[in-house]
Amino acid sequence: MLRYARNIWETKIQCVCSVISARDGDDVELFLCANFAQASFDPPRVIVNPNVLYPIERAIRRERQFAINVFQASWREAALRMVRVRRRTPGKRDVLGLPIAEHERLRIPYIPGSQRIVFCELEQTLDTGDHTVMIARVLDSIDDPAQKGKTALLYPEISGAPSRYPRVSKAVRTFMTFTGTKELVKRALGRGGVVSKPDISAETYELGGQTAREIDQILNYGVIDRGRAIKPPARAPAVLRRKVGVCVVGVGQWGSFHAQLFRRADPNVVLFVCGRDPDRLARVARSVGASDCIIGLERALEDPRVEALSLVLPHHLHAHAVHQAVDSGKHVMVEKPIANTLADADSMIEAARRKGVVLMVAEDMHFRPAVRESVHAIARGNIGEPLYFKAHAGGKLRPRGWKANSGMMGGGVWMDLGVHYIRALRIIMGEPDRVFATRAMQIDTKMSGEDSAQVIFSSSQGWQAHLLLNWAGPRGNTPDILVSGDRGVLQLWPSARFLDWIPDEPLPLVRFIGEIRPRWLGEKLMKPQYQRVRIPITDRDTQGYLTEVREFLASVAEGRAPTSDPIDARRDLEIVLCGYEALRQESWVDIPPYQTALSRG
Amino acid sequence: MLTSNFLPGMSSRYLTDSVVPSAVGLIITESGARRNATTVTFFSEVAHHPATLWVSIASDSFTLELIRESRQFSLMVLHDGQRALALDCGASSGRTRDKCAGLKLRRGPEGFLFLSDSLTAIACRVLSDHGLGDHTLFIAAILAGEYDTKTTMRRHLLTTDLS
Numbered sequence: 001m002l003r004y005a006r007n008i009w010e011t012k013i014q015c016v017c018s019v020i021s022a023r024d025g026d027d028v029e030l031f032l033c034a035n036f037a038q039a040s041f042d043p044p045r046v047i048v049n050p051n052v053l054y055p056i057e058r059a060i061r062r063e064r065q066f067a068i069n070v071f072q073a074s075w076r077e078a079a080l081r082m083v084r085v086r087r088r089t090p091g092k093r094d095v096l097g098l099p100i101a102e103h104e105r106l107r108i109p110y111i112p113g114s115q116r117i118v119f120c121e122l123e124q125t126l127d128t129g130d131h132t133v134m135i136a137r138v139l140d141s142i143d144d145p146a147q148k149g150k151t152a153l154l155y156p157e158i159s160g161a162p163s164r165y166p167r168v169s170k171a172v173r174t175f176m177t178f179t180g181t182k183e184l185v186k187r188a189l190g191r192g193g194v195v196s197k198p199d200i201s202a203e204t205y206e207l208g209g210q211t212a213r214e215i216d217q218i219l220n221y222g223v224i225d226r227g228r229a230i231k232p233p234a235r236a237p238a239v240l241r242r243k244v245g246v247c248v249v250g251v252g253q254w255g256s257f258h259a260q261l262f263r264r265a266d267p268n269v270v271l272f273v274c275g276r277d278p279d280r281l282a283r284v285a286r287s288v289g290a291s292d293c294i295i296g297l298e299r300a301l302e303d304p305r306v307e308a309l310s311l312v313l314p315h316h317l318h319a320h321a322v323h324q325a326v327d328s329g330k331h332v333m334v335e336k337p338i339a340n341t342l343a344d345a346d347s348m349i350e351a352a353r354r355k356g357v358v359l360m361v362a363e364d365m366h367f368r369p370a371v372r373e374s375v376h377a378i379a380r381g382n383i384g385e386p387l388y389f390k391a392h393a394g395g396k397l398r399p400r401g402w403k404a405n406s407g408m409m410g411g412g413v414w415m416d417l418g419v420h421y422i423r424a425l426r427i428i429m430g431e432p433d434r435v436f437a438t439r440a441m442q443i444d445t446k447m448s449g450e451d452s453a454q455v456i457f458s459s460s461q462g463w464q465a466h467l468l469l470n471w472a473g474p475r476g477n478t479p480d481i482l483v484s485g486d487r488g489v490l491q492l493w494p495s496a497r498f499l500d501w502i503p504d505e506p507l508p509l510v511r512f513i514g515e516i517r518p519r520w521l522g523e524k525l526m527k528p529q530y531q532r533v534r535i536p537i538t539d540r541d542t543q544g545y546l547t548e549v550r551e552f553l554a555s556v557a558e559g560r561a562p563t564s565d566p567i568d569a570r571r572d573l574e575i576v577l578c579g580y581e582a583l584r585q586e587s588w589v590d591i592p593p594y595q596t597a598l599s600r601g
Numbered sequence: 602m603l604t605s606n607f608l609p610g611m612s613s614r615y616l617t618d619s620v621v622p623s624a625v626g627l628i629i630t631e632s633g634a635r636r637n638a639t640t641v642t643f644f645s646e647v648a649h650h651p652a653t654l655w656v657s658i659a660s661d662s663f664t665l666e667l668i669r670e671s672r673q674f675s676l677m678v679l680h681d682g683q684r685a686l687a688l689d690c691g692a693s694s695g696r697t698r699d700k701c702a703g704l705k706l707r708r709g710p711e712g713f714l715f716l717s718d719s720l721t722a723i724a725c726r727v728l729s730d731h732g733l734g735d736h737t738l739f740i741a742a743i744l745a746g747e748y749d750t751k752t753t754m755r756r757h758l759l760t761t762d763l764s
């Protein structure tokens with residue numbers, strides 16, 4: 001019986017299975033693909049068509065080289081494992097346990113033992129909808145002589161619902177098809193017969209599970225999987241091998257805390273404190289064991305013993321103080337936010353670049369171990385595809401002085417705390433594309449900036465985020481960050497030496513209690529914590545403050561850029577300012593795309 | 602696609618110089634009274650939305666001439682029982698004989714010529730073409746596709762089956 005192909009897979013143009021491998025920074029990106037073929041002889045070219053949202057597309061665009069690893073039929077299980085791995089899962093080779101080798105001359109990663117491996121160089125890309133046609137020249141190929149004459153793995157072998165007994169299912173399907181039983185059953189169920197001609201594109205998407213909005217996003221030409229543009233630092237900074245003279249400028253509550261951090265960071269730190277009030281300065285210097293007190297920033301800049309400055313000043317003074325420090329050839333760590341305006345941030349970054357000094361913005365979230373562990377948990381597939389990010393931070397606070405002045409602060413709680421959680425959001429989820437913001441009534445009437453804000457982000461990658469920042473009332477004993485995926489949830493608690501993972505799949509104890517009868521007894525015995533896995537954090541610096549200071553000192557001593565780039569602090573500020581614009585307009589606001597290469601020069 | 606100088610029993614560049622194993626298909630083109638059927642191996646999917654595929658045709662072939670004129674073609678994906686048909690349609694040029702004459706053809710959706718008994722038959726309209734040196738790449742919208750339930754359990758005919 002003739003039937004209409006209802007979706008693209010029923011046209012059967014997908015045939016031989018391969019895995020496309022390409023370098024992706026330090027990682028190797030892998031992608032199971034049944035859509036590739038040769039396209040010309042002289043020179044030999046091939047075409048692959050990755051989905052525009054998949055990391056493999058970005059990796060090939062960036063590296064411009066890739067390999068097609070043709071799978072033999074006996075590698076069906078490995079291919080099925082690839083099908084099950086989420087497309088955005090980083091570190092796929094570790095997840096899949098596939099051996100990866102590298103072409104000696106071309107440096108292209110490939111899977112040894114594949115029936116045929118074809119090494120390619122990207123020549124041309126054609127934007128063709130939700131997939132990109134990539135035309136590539138063949139540079140080299142390797143054949144496995146042991147696989148000669150054997151059949152390649154075909155797409156129909158790995159498509160369809162997985163079966164526990166694939167051979168039996170295939171035999172039953174074959175029997176039913178050839179005897180016509182399948183058609184009879186379909187007719188009996190009212191699914192038989194040729195119906196009206198289907199819309200293949202629409203039905204392909206319906207089968208793929210995408211919503212109309214996702215299709216719109218996918219069809220938004222130029223959309224690329226920016227994914228996570230920044231990574232948490234891989235390791236703790238090294239111990240200082242020489243003395244570094246550091247002066248903490250500003251000895252308010254937070255300045256004193258900074259001085260303590262520098263004191264604890266490394267014995268090679270020669271610490272100075274700088275302020276305007278001699279009494280307070282002397283008190284702080286005594287408490288932290290500073291080598292000397294310096295009255296006024298100007299004198300600190302002239303002091304040859306001071307190599308680096310930690311500026312803990314009101315936000316509106318950041319730009320001017322950084323310019324003064326940089327002009328004097330001092331390395332600078334400035335408190336977050338980098339500045340109140342993007343113009344100030346740009347001029348600060350440019351000045352530091354010109355003078356060749358270190359400029360780092362004190363953003364502890366970048367170094368928070370729980371954030372780093374969350375990234376690893378996501379990479380392990382603990383929560384599946386990350387879908388929602390929720391941050392609830394702040395707590396009852398009545399700021400006074402410059403912190404209550406929106407002109408000096410650059411805003412209110414959203415400016416002060418927003419940058420922290422935006423950094424966490426960007427590390428864990430990626431770059432947001434749109435923002436909406438709203439707020440409750442003002443409780444602290446002596447504060448000109450907002451004392452609460454709730455901000456919603458969306459990404460073309462399909463995830464969303466909700467940030468609730470609040471000084472109006474207490475926060476309660478709740479995790480400050482929650483990351484929810486389709487297979488589990490991660491809970492990050494402030495200052496805790498663990499993070500909680502709540503998997504979707506019931507844990508053995510929960511499964512056992514679930515079997516207890518009568519049911520009421522099982523319900524009585526069940527506790528929420530039984531379905532919780534506590535992931536320990538070995539780092540004692542739970543908030544990342546000390547690591548942040550050590551990273552600054554190490555970058556000064558080693559003459560290198562810090563792992564927390566000021567460009568990222570500028571990006572955090574840019575997103576905060578978009579949030580303020582959304583708050584003003586009371587509507588969704590587009591966030592400018594993150595242009596990493598451009599911004600970092 | 603098998604070149605016009607390919608004869609049964611002789612090796613074609615499409616088999617000897619093929620860098621990747623792939624499925625074998627048959628393209629049927631019509632332009633006015635002229636029509637042709639030719640074997641192809643250079644084709645694959647382009648995108649899901651819009652549903653599109655690509656096919657790469659030798660720049661000196663009769664099929665290319667007809668596609669350029671009509672801007673449409675039908676693509677049949679062949680199954681492992683159609684080896685002889687694939688070799689026959691790839692063995693000679695459609696300029697010298699009507700290869701469609703010996704085929705079991707029918708009119709499918711939108712009036713496209715479809716081969717009966719293939720794995721699938723797809724009606725395509727050309728959206729764009731791109732020169733690739735000795736070949737021309739056509740990107741085409743999939744207007745409709747059909748398959749016979751009797752062939753669903755058969756496997757694709759592969760280039761490796763032809764050598």
